[in-house]
Amino acid sequence: MTNTGALKLETPGDREIVMTRMFDAPRHLVWEALTGPELLKRWFVGPPGWSLAVCEITLQVGGAYRYLWLGPNGSRMGMGGNYSEIAAPERIVITERFDETWYPGDAVNTLVLTERDGKTTLTQTVTYESQQARDAVLQTGMEAGVATMYDRLAEMLAAPEFK
Numbered sequence: 546m547t548n549t550g551a552l553k554l555e556t557p558g559d560r561e562i563v564m565t566r567m568f569d570a571p572r573h574l575v576w577e578a579l580t581g582p583e584l585l586k587r588w589f590v591g592p593p594g595w596s597l598a599v600c601e602i603t604l605q606v607g608g609a610y611r612y613l614w615l616g617p618n619g620s621r622m623g624m625g626g627n628y629s630e631i632a633a634p635e636r637i638v639i640t641e642r643f644d645e646t647w648y649p650g651d652a653v654n655t656l657v658l659t660e661r662d663g664k665t666t667l668t669q670t671v672t673y674e675s676q677q678a679r680d681a682v683l684q685t686g687m688e689a690g691v692a693t694m695y696d697r698l699a700e701m702l703a704a705p706e707f708k
Contacts, residue, residue, distance in 0.1 A: 551566055551567065551692070551695070551696075551699075552564060552565070552566050552688070552691060552692040552695055553565040553566070554688050554691075556679070556683070559676040559679070560672055560673045560674070560675060560676055560678070560679050561670055561671065561672050561673075561679065562670070562671045562673075562679060562682065562683065562687075563668065563669070563670045563671075564668070564669045564670075564671075564688075564691055565666060565667070565668050565669075566666070566667050566695045566699075567664055567665070567666045567667075568664065568665045568666075568667065568698065568699055568702055569663075569664055569699070569702065569703065570663075570664070570665055570702040570703075570707075571660060571663055571665060572634050572635065572658045572659070572660035572665045573634050574665075574702060574707065575634075575658055575665045575667060575698075575702065576633060576634035576635075576658060578698055578701065578702060579637070579656065579658075579667075580602065580604055580633075580637070581602075582600040582601065582602055583600075584701070585597060585600050585602075585612075586600055587697075587701055588694060588697035588698045588700075588701050589612070589694055589697075589698075590614070590694070590697070591614045591616065591622070591690070591694070592616070592690065592693075594616055594617045595614050595615065595616040595617075595620075596614065596615055597612060597613075597614055598613050598614065598615045599611060599612060599613035599623075600612055603628075604628065604631060605628065605631065606628055606629065606630065606631055607627065607628065607629075608627065608628045609625060609626070609627050609628070610625055610626060610627075610628070610639065611623070611624075611625040612624050612625065621644075622643070622644070622645070623643070623644035624641060624642060624643045624644065625642065626639045626640035626641045626642055626651070626654075627639065627640050629653075634658060635657060635658050635659070636655070636656065636657050636658070637654075637655070637656045638653065638654070638655045638656075639653070639654050640652070640653055640654075641653070641654045641671070647681070647682065647685065648673060648677075648678040648679075648681040648682050649674060649675060649677060649678045649681075650673065650674030650675065650678055651674065652671050652672060652673050652674070652678070653671070653672045654669065654670070654671050655669070655670045655671075655672075656668070656669050657669075657670075667695075669691075
């Protein structure tokens with residue numbers, strides 16, 4: 546299943562990227578897929594040939610998360626941050642910092658899940674420290690990468706064992 550056209554990306558201000566995607570699943574299941582390390586390892590894997598080797602989550606305000614992806618030829622990409630707000634199953638606010646500096650400063654990532662008629666809309670707002678940082682991220686091909694990962698999430702949520 547490939548449905549990369551289902552991701553909507555907007556830049557409403559100088560420092561924000563807002564991404565919206567609807568999933569054919571109830572909010573509590575989307576929440577589990579976004580916060581459960583074993584589920585994240587199934588869909589949050591990066592480009593083809595990559596895997597999410599480390600997925601550590603302390604899901605509480607002030608808690609931390611750590612992701613480490615492994616790719617071909619020994620490639621590595623790591624990131625982490627802290628949870629500043631958690632309102633299960635509808636809202637998470639975290640900081641975001643990559644091990645390698647892809648853009649200046651940290652970002653604040655806000656995920657909001659809204660459910661209607663058994664379908665969940667995920668709205669992800671990433672706020673960067675500057676327009677320069679936001680524009681640098683937009684140049685990386687991030688939109689295609691996020692669309693592909695959300696396609697994987699949709700596939701997982703549609704699997705019979707996940708219903």
